[in-house]
Amino acid sequence: xxTQETATARLARLLxxxxxxxxxxxxxxxxxxxxxxISVEQLExxxxxxxxxxxxxxxxxxxxxEWEGGHVFVSNADTIARPLRLGxxxxxxxxxxxxxxxxxxxxxxxxxxxxxxxKLEAATGASAEAASRVEVAIDEGVEAGLLADARRxxxxxxxxxxxxxxxxxxxSTERDVDPMRVVNLDARWYLEGWCHRAQDxxxxxxxxxxxxxxxxxxxxxxxxARLRDLDAGTFTPREDDTRVTLRLSRGAAWxxxxxxxxxxxxxxDGSSTVTLRTADTLWLRRLLWRLGxxxxxxxxxxxxxxxxxxxxxxxxxxxxxxxxxxxxx
Amino acid sequence: MSSPxxxxxxxxxxxxxxxxxxxxxxxxPKSKIRDIVPQYGDAASDEAFDRMFERxxxxxxxxxxxxxxxxxxxxWDDEVGYRIDQREYxxxxxxxxxDELAVLGLASRTWAHASLAGPAAQALRKxxxxxxxxxxxxxVGIEPRLGxxxxxxxxxxxxxxxxxxxxxxxxxxGQGEVNARRVQPWGLASWHGRWYLTGFDLDRGAPxxxxxxxxxxxxxxxxxxxxxxxxxxxxxxxxxxxxxxxxEVSGTATVRxxxxxxxxxxxxGTARGVEGEWTTLQVPFTDDDALADEVSGYGADVVxxxxxxxxxxxxxxxxxxxxxxxxxTGGAA
Numbered sequence: 203x204x205t206q207e208t209a210t211a212r213l214a215r216l217l218x219x220x221x222x223x224x225x226x227x228x229x230x231x232x233x234x235x236x237x238x239x240i241s242v243e244q245l246e247x248x249x250x251x252x253x254x255x256x257x258x259x260x261x262x263x264x265x266x267x268e269w270e271g272g273h274v275f276v277s278n279a280d281t282i283a284r285p286l287r288l289g290x291x292x293x294x295x296x297x298x299x300x301x302x303x304x305x306x307x308x309x310x311x312x313x314x315x316x317x318x319x320x321k322l323e324a325a326t327g328a329s330a331e332a333a334s335r336v337e338v339a340i341d342e343g344v345e346a347g348l349l350a351d352a353r354r355x356x357x358x359x360x361x362x363x364x365x366x367x368x369x370x371x372x373x374s375t376e377r378d379v380d381p382m383r384v385v386n387l388d389a390r391w392y393l394e395g396w397c398h399r400a401q402d403x404x405x406x407x408x409x410x411x412x413x414x415x416x417x418x419x420x421x422x423x424x425x426x427a428r429l430r431d432l433d434a435g436t437f438t439p440r441e442d443d444t445r446v447t448l449r450l451s452r453g454a455a456w457x458x459x460x461x462x463x464x465x466x467x468x469x470x471d472g473s474s475t476v477t478l479r480t481a482d483t484l485w486l487r488r489l490l491w492r493l494g495x496x497x498x499x500x501x502x503x504x505x506x507x508x509x510x511x512x513x514x515x516x517x518x519x520x521x522x523x524x525x526x527x528x529x530x531x
Numbered sequence: 532m533s534s535p536x537x538x539x540x541x542x543x544x545x546x547x548x549x550x551x552x553x554x555x556x557x558x559x560p561k562s563k564i565r566d567i568v569p570q571y572g573d574a575a576s577d578e579a580f581d582r583m584f585e586r587x588x589x590x591x592x593x594x595x596x597x598x599x600x601x602x603x604x605x606x607w608d609d610e611v612g613y614r615i616d617q618r619e620y621x622x623x624x625x626x627x628x629x630d631e632l633a634v635l636g637l638a639s640r641t642w643a644h645a646s647l648a649g650p651a652a653q654a655l656r657k658x659x660x661x662x663x664x665x666x667x668x669x670x671v672g673i674e675p676r677l678g679x680x681x682x683x684x685x686x687x688x689x690x691x692x693x694x695x696x697x698x699x700x701x702x703x704x705g706q707g708e709v710n711a712r713r714v715q716p717w718g719l720a721s722w723h724g725r726w727y728l729t730g731f732d733l734d735r736g737a738p739x740x741x742x743x744x745x746x747x748x749x750x751x752x753x754x755x756x757x758x759x760x761x762x763x764x765x766x767x768x769x770x771x772x773x774x775x776x777x778x779e780v781s782g783t784a785t786v787r788x789x790x791x792x793x794x795x796x797x798x799x800g801t802a803r804g805v806e807g808e809w810t811t812l813q814v815p816f817t818d819d820d821a822l823a824d825e826v827s828g829y830g831a832d833v834v835x836x837x838x839x840x841x842x843x844x845x846x847x848x849x850x851x852x853x854x855x856x857x858x859x860t861g862g863a864a
Contacts, residue, residue, distance in 0.1 A: 299638025388724030495851030
C-alpha cells in the first residue's frame, strides 16, 4: 500500500495509529497490522519512523517504540496520545452511513443509532452540517416484516422456505434456503444463502420474495458454501455464457447504463453497439420486444429469430394483422 | 532513513513539526522550529527553508490540523510564532458504548467497497483509539453497502460539501448529446442505487437534477463564481423523487394473462375471472408507456384488453421489434 501513499496521507495514518497503539500496549504485531489495515512489514516500517520522531531530539523527548518478540509497545507519545479530530470525509462517511442505517425498515437498533449519531455530532461540530447535504436512501422496496424475518433467520441459523419470483423466466418458484446474510447493494435488499434446489449459493432479491417462512430446522449452510464477492455487483458472467451483440438507437442508449455490458461503441450518429454475456437470453428477448425496434440483435442469429417468432405470436394474440413481410428494413 | 528528500523523510519532518508545535505552550518562532526539527537542517539556504516551511504549514492545515499563528513580540515587534492548540487538535473525549461502536462500525463498513472506504475506516479507528472494544454480537447478518462507481462522485461530493460552483459536460438521456453545464451544487443523494446531484443550473436559470453517471469527463470548479446559499427548505431526495421518480397511479388496466405466466402483474393485480388457460386481471398503473413496456416483455403470454391506448402502444412495440429483426432473419416467419 505504501507505494502510492503520500507523505501527508502517511502522517494522517500515523497520527491515528499512535493513540490506537498506546491504548493497546503489547498487542500482537500481526493482530495490530490486521486491525490497522496494513501489512506487518508496513507496520514495522512505521514503527521505525516513529522511533526517530519527538518533540525534540533528546532521547527523553523521542517516541519510544518496541516491537521485538511479536508485541508492539509505544510510549512517550503523550503529545499525540489523542487522535486528530475527524476530517470532513471521515465525519461524512459515518454520518451518512448512520442515517442510511436509521432508514432500514424494522431495524431494532434505532435507539442505539440515535445515541451514536448525537455523540458523533458533538464530536464533529461543523462537519456535521456539510454531511447533511449528502443523502442515501436504502429503504426501498422491502417490507419491514420480511427484512426482520430474514435477519432473524440468519442470526438464529434457521432454514427458510421461499416462494420466489424469477421474472426473467416469469416463474414463481419454491425452494428451501440456508440463509447466510442479508445485504443491501445499490439500494436493493438481497438474501444470500445456500439454495437446496440449486445446490449452490444464490442471491435472492427481497422484493421478489413472495413469501418467506422461517422453518424449525437447522439452517447452517454446507461448509463449502461461499459468499459471493459482490464488489463487481450482483452479476458475474461465466465463460460459457452466450455472447450477444446489440445495436442500440439513441432512444435505447440507456440500456448500456442499465445492464452490465462488456463494451460500448458509440457511433457519430449517436447509435451504439454493445456486447454482453448472459447465461439466459429470455430476459433479452423481453427487453427487445419492449424496445420496439430501438435495439437490434446483431448476433447470435438464434436470438434474432426468437424475437421475431415471439413478436409474431404476440401480435396474433391481439388479432393485429401481420404487417406486410418486410422488404429490407 | 532512505533518501533525505523522499516521502519517508518528509513524513518524519512533518511528524516532528506536529509534535514540537503540539508540545510547546508558547508559539515558537520559525528560527527555533528550524533548530528543533532536524530535517530542516538539510535545507540548503534560508530561502529553501522558508519555502519548505510554508508548504509544510499549508499541508498540515489541509489535514485539518489547527496550526495557529501568534504575535510573539520579542526582539522584533513583528515576529510571529507558531503552535498547535491541543484542545482544537484532539478528537473530543467522548466515550462510545459498545453497542454504539457496533452501529458505527456498520456505518463505516457501508462504504467498504466505495471510494470513501479509506476515510470511513480511519474515522472508525479514531473513535476506537481510546480503548479496547468489547465485541457486541448485535447487527449480525445485515450488510448495507454503498457503491460510488461513478467517476464524478469524488469531485461532485467535494463541491457539494464545500459549496463550490462547478462546470461539467452532461449527456442528456434521449439523444446522448453532451452539453456544458454550470451548476451551484445543493445536495448529493443516492436514490434507487444511483447517485444524483441537485443544484441550481446557472445556464438554465432553474433548479435541476443531474445523474452522476451521465457526467461526461472532468468536473471543474468555476473560478471567481459568486457565493450562494443552499435553500433552507431543499431536500435532495424529495427533489429527485419528484423529478425522476414515479408518478401517482393514473388508472386501472384490464389484461389477460396466460396460466402460470405474468407473475409480476399477478402480484399487483386482482383476478376477475378465469377462462380456459387465461386469467383476466385488473392492474393499477401509473404510466401508459411503462405498462406497455412491461406487457410487451411478456410477449404472447399477456394481452392488454383495455385501455386502448396501452393496447396500441404494445402492438406498436411488437411491430417495431418484428420489423427491425425480420431483415436479419431473412423475412421468413
